[in-house]
Each structure stands twice: as C-alpha cells, then as structure tokens.
Amino acid sequence: MMKIGFIGTGLMGLPMAKNLLKSDFKLKVFNRSIKKAEPLKEFGAEISKTLGEVVKDNDFIITMLTDDSAVDAIMSNSDLLENLKSGSTVIDMSSVKPTTATKYGNSLKSKNVNYLDAPVSGGTIGAEEASLAIMVGGEQSVFDNSINILKAMGNPTLVGPIGSGQVSKLANQIVVGVTIGAVAEAIILCEKAGADPVKLIKALTGGWADSKILQTHGKRMIDKDFTPKGKTFTHLKDMNNILECANSYNTHLPISNLVKEMYKTLVDNGHGNTDHSSLYNEIERINKK
Structure with a gap:
C-alpha cells in the first residue's frame, strides 16, 4: 500500500485528504494548527506533530x-528535507509562481526526490466531490506513478515539464477572474435596467454564455452571499502572479490587469476574506461614484 504524507489541511486540503482516505490510502497528516487536522482522525488518518514525522518513510x-x-x-525546512525518503515523490498542489515550482523541483532532484507541481481548480465543492481539475507539471514517468493518488482527488492532466502546472493554473485564473467580472457586469446591468437576474441565468443556460461561474458565482451575486469559497485576497495573489509571469515573457494581458486592479481595490478596502465573486461589489461601488 502506498504511504502518503499530507501537509496542509485547510479549506481545500481537508476534503482532499478525506478523499484519499476514502480511496484506502494510508495517510499521515500535518497542519501548523493541529486542530484543523483532527477531523481526519475518524476517517483513519494518523495525525503528525512535526514535519519530520509526516514525511518519514512515506512514498508520496x-x-x-x-x-x-x-x-x-x-x-x-530542515526537518522535512532530512526525513524525505530517497526515491519518494513530492506533489505540491498549492497555487504558487511557476518559478517557485521550478526552484523546488530542481533542488529536490539533487536529493533523489521526484517532484510534480499539481495545482487545482474547482474550489471547495470540487475538493469535496473529488472532481478537481488537476494541472500537472513534471516528468511522464513520475506522473504515471502518481496517477492513482491524483485520481482520488480529481481529474489530472500532465501539461508539460515542471512549472507547467502552475502556468496552467494561472491561465485558469485568468479565465475565472475575467468571467467573474463579466458575470458581475451582466447581473448589475439587469438589476439596473429592471430585468430579473435569476431569470437571466435561466435564459442563458445552455447557450454560449453559460458556465459554472455564471451558475454558481452568479447566484452568489444575486443572493449577495459572499461567504468565502475562494477568497478575494487569494485571487489577487493569482492575478499578481499572472501579470508577473506574463511580464517575464514580455506579454501584455490588458484585461487581466484591469481585473487585478479591481481585486486590489477590494482587498485595500478590507474585503480580502470575502468570496472572489464579491468583484460584484467593486463594480457596484464604481457605479455609486
């Protein structure tokens, strides 16, 4: 049986770890605040108190x-590095800069440890349903050896060498961020002009404008329910990383830049912990000027 150490059991990590346990993988878990890892005990996880403990003797x-x-x-962290098993594989599913992935991919290789960058999309719902889109960067053989683990959490696709997973996640966040802005503008226009936004969503279903974001984030905007599923400050981080990555390839992304500025204003005005669909509030604010 493959033995896995899982680090980070927050909003996304907890349901992802739960799905691995449901697939009968042997799991040790670690989180900085142990309390957040405790709920996994009843599903069969072993709670580790240190980084060394969570990685020791584990294959992944x-x-x-x-x-x-x-x-x-x-x-x-030296506690992690000194206890990594030779020949093991580190899969970083966080969303970070492509350069961060490349840096750790190279440094782990020198210790005979494999590495995949495998960021996800699909939010907490996708994490719970094990339907996450998983974009992977790394070597084909390492990906093939990790496929069953990744499939327990969602739908993995190898998109290229180390760093490519993170580039794909940035591309994903362009589409998500820009689409949230488009849905917000469509709903606000309906509200101002007296059309029913609930019926707008129904009318657009199945057409070219239909999307998961229209259906889920659109409803959040209509209900004015911005309880965080994906946080505004996290999406601002992504938009900044998108523009930094684009800049390093001398590429201009004018629409992404506009969306980034709106997220920045939201965060600056104290809305960093609201759902990223609260871009609606920023467009509302602009209209109240």
Missing part, C-alpha cells in the same frame, strides 16, 4: 498550502 508527500511564502517555509 502532498502539500496543499496557501501561497509561496507558506510553500517556502515548508520546503526549506
């Missing part, structure tokens, strides 16, 4: 962390 290590600084703190 999965990390699901907030951002680059959290990944840096874990991946450069």
Whole structure:
C-alpha cells in the first residue's frame, strides 16, 4: 500500500485528504494548527506533530498550502528535507509562481526526490466531490506513478515539464477572474435596467454564455452571499502572479490587469476574506461614484 504524507489541511486540503482516505490510502497528516487536522482522525488518518514525522518513510508527500511564502517555509525546512525518503515523490498542489515550482523541483532532484507541481481548480465543492481539475507539471514517468493518488482527488492532466502546472493554473485564473467580472457586469446591468437576474441565468443556460461561474458565482451575486469559497485576497495573489509571469515573457494581458486592479481595490478596502465573486461589489461601488 502506498504511504502518503499530507501537509496542509485547510479549506481545500481537508476534503482532499478525506478523499484519499476514502480511496484506502494510508495517510499521515500535518497542519501548523493541529486542530484543523483532527477531523481526519475518524476517517483513519494518523495525525503528525512535526514535519519530520509526516514525511518519514512515506512514498508520496502532498502539500496543499496557501501561497509561496507558506510553500517556502515548508520546503526549506530542515526537518522535512532530512526525513524525505530517497526515491519518494513530492506533489505540491498549492497555487504558487511557476518559478517557485521550478526552484523546488530542481533542488529536490539533487536529493533523489521526484517532484510534480499539481495545482487545482474547482474550489471547495470540487475538493469535496473529488472532481478537481488537476494541472500537472513534471516528468511522464513520475506522473504515471502518481496517477492513482491524483485520481482520488480529481481529474489530472500532465501539461508539460515542471512549472507547467502552475502556468496552467494561472491561465485558469485568468479565465475565472475575467468571467467573474463579466458575470458581475451582466447581473448589475439587469438589476439596473429592471430585468430579473435569476431569470437571466435561466435564459442563458445552455447557450454560449453559460458556465459554472455564471451558475454558481452568479447566484452568489444575486443572493449577495459572499461567504468565502475562494477568497478575494487569494485571487489577487493569482492575478499578481499572472501579470508577473506574463511580464517575464514580455506579454501584455490588458484585461487581466484591469481585473487585478479591481481585486486590489477590494482587498485595500478590507474585503480580502470575502468570496472572489464579491468583484460584484467593486463594480457596484464604481457605479455609486
């Protein structure tokens, strides 16, 4: 049986780890605040108190962390590095810069440890339903050896060498961010002009404008329910990473830049912890000027 160490049991990590346990993988879990990992005990997980403990003797290590600084703190920790098993595979499912993935992919290779960058899309619902889109960067053979683990959490696709998973996630976040903005504008226009936005969503179902974002985020906007599923400050981080990545290839993304500025204003005005569909509120604010 493949033995897995899972680091980071937050909003996304907890249901992902739960799905691995449901697929009968042997799992050790670690989270900085142990309390967040405790619920996995009843599903058969072993709770680790240190990084060394969670990686020791395990064939696969999965990390699901907030951002680059959290990944840096874990991946450069001597307790983790000294206890990694030779020939094991680290799968980082966090959303970070492509350069971060490349950096750790190369440094782990020198220790005879394989690496995949495998960020996800689908939010907490996708994590719970094991239907996440998983974009993977790395070697084909390492991907093939990890496929059953990844399939327990969603639908993995190898898109290229190390770093490509993160580039794909950035591309994903362009589509998500821009589409959230488009849906918000469509709903606001209906509200201002007296058309029923609920019926708008129904009318667009099955047409070219239909999408998961129209159906789910559109409803959140109509209900004014911005309880976080994907946080605004996280999407701002993604938009900044998108523009940094594009800039390094001398590529201009004018629409992404506009969306980034709107997310930045939201965060600056204290709305960082609201759902990223609250881009609706920023467009509302602009209209109240």
